[in-house]
Amino acid sequence: IVHIAAINKDRTIDDYQRIYNKIAEKIREDDEYDGYIGYGPVLVRLGWHSSGTYNKENNSGGSYGGTYRFKLENSDPSNNGLQNAAQFLDPIYKEFNWISHGDLYTLGAVCAIQEAQGPKIKWRPGRVDLPESATPENGRLPDAVNGADYVRKFYARLRMNDREAVALTGAHCLGRTHLKNSGFDGPWGAASSSFTNEFFINLLNEQWKLQKNAAGNKQYDSPKGYMMLETDYALIQDPIYLKIVKEYANNEASFFKDFASSFQKLLENGIDYPKGAPEYIFKTLDDQDM
Ligand code: HEM
Numbered sequence: 001i002v003h004i005a006a007i008n009k010d011r012t013i014d015d016y017q018r019i020y021n022k023i024a025e026k027i028r029e030d031d032e033y034d035g036y037i038g039y040g041p042v043l044v045r046l047g048w049h050s051s052g053t054y055n056k057e058n059n060s061g062g063s064y065g066g067t068y069r070f071k072l073e074n075s076d077p078s079n080n081g082l083q084n085a086a087q088f089l090d091p092i093y094k095e096f097n098w099i100s101h102g103d104l105y106t107l108g109a110v111c112a113i114q115e116a117q118g119p120k121i122k123w124r125p126g127r128v129d130l131p132e133s134a135t136p137e138n139g140r141l142p143d144a145v146n147g148a149d150y151v152r153k154f155y156a157r158l159r160m161n162d163r164e165a166v167a168l169t170g171a172h173c174l175g176r177t178h179l180k181n182s183g184f185d186g187p188w189g190a191a192s193s194s195f196t197n198e199f200f201i202n203l204l205n206e207q208w209k210l211q212k213n214a215a216g217n218k219q220y221d222s223p224k225g226y227m228m229l230e231t232d233y234a235l236i237q238d239p240i241y242l243k244i245v246k247e248y249a250n251n252e253a254s255f256f257k258d259f260a261s262s263f264q265k266l267l268e269n270g271i272d273y274p275k276g277a278p279e280y281i282f283k284t285l286d287d288q289d290m
């Protein structure tokens with residue numbers, strides 16, 4: 001399967017910065033969501049899940065077709081809770097319905113990371129809405145109750161190496177798990193809305209105890225009320241991953257650099273960009289004194 005980015009000559013960076021600003025202002029405005037965590041984390045998860053269906057074996061899935069908008073994909077149990085992000089983006093799509101859904105979902109994630117004081121993420125438009133028949137089947141997104149071998153194999157399907165896998169999982173500095181969505185619970189204390197390397201610091205500094213949560217699922221809990229999924233904890237069980245976790249815990253700049261490149265790669269998996277395709281770096285509201 002080949003998906004070629006459609007270059008729309010009528011649209012410039014100003015058009016996309018206007019959408020970016022609308023999303024950023026709405027994130028600021030709707031600050032009460034999820035106990036005042038805000039919409040940032042769930043917008044990041046929507047961008048990641050709409051891209052995480054990619055399979056390098058046949059170049060299927062991925063963000064290009066915006067197929068999350070179809071029932072088969074948005075009712076995938078792995079996507080429980082992302083309806084909140086889709087509803088957040090609805091009014092933005094109505095006002096700027098010249099943008100494709102794939103571009104909107106990924107732009108929303110880039111905006112959320114940058115507005116959370118994370119790294120600047122390069123973003124390229126050109127995804128084209130595909131019909132419902134192009135929706136990938138359920139089951140392509142990762143399960144949390146697994147170890148390092150599963151994590152390595154899963155990320156390899158997305159063309160990600162060990163460093164990219166650890167960097168991407170660092171997005172778990174944002175938001176939290178919700179029993180009603182995924183059957184995992186917490187953390188309450190550490191559920192942050194700022195993008196930092198604290199996920200790696202938590203992994204190394206807390207005492208973790210594997211226990212069953214209220215839904216009967218295993219997760220790691222710490223005395224401070226923090227939590228880790230088994231796939232999070234795998235990053236300090238595997239010696240190769242552990243070395244990278246230590247690097248990112250001690251060097252936030254290195255984490256930011258690797259996250260920025262890995263996240264762009266994740267969001268662009270499966271898309272062929274023609275030579276000279278425009279690539280944008282959006283200004284934050286702070287950069288624009290807004
Ligand atoms: C093995 C890989 C991964 C697994 C098993 C996993 C699993 C999960 C689970 C179970 C939740 C809780 C969802 C809920 O209950 O609302 C979650 C939340 C989240 N995930 Fe991941 N994840 C993985 C990788 C990633 C990646 C690569 C990113 C982004 C780059 C990401 C970003 C997020 C964010 C931002 C949240 C918080 C959402 C919110 O607060 O509503 N995750 N993840």
Ligand SMILES: O=C1CCNc2c1cnc1ccccc21
Binds near residue numbers: 176199228
């Ligand atoms: O250590 C943290 C910080 C707050 N958020 C999360 C952590 C660890 N694992 C997570 C897994 C999924 C979603 C959020 C988190």
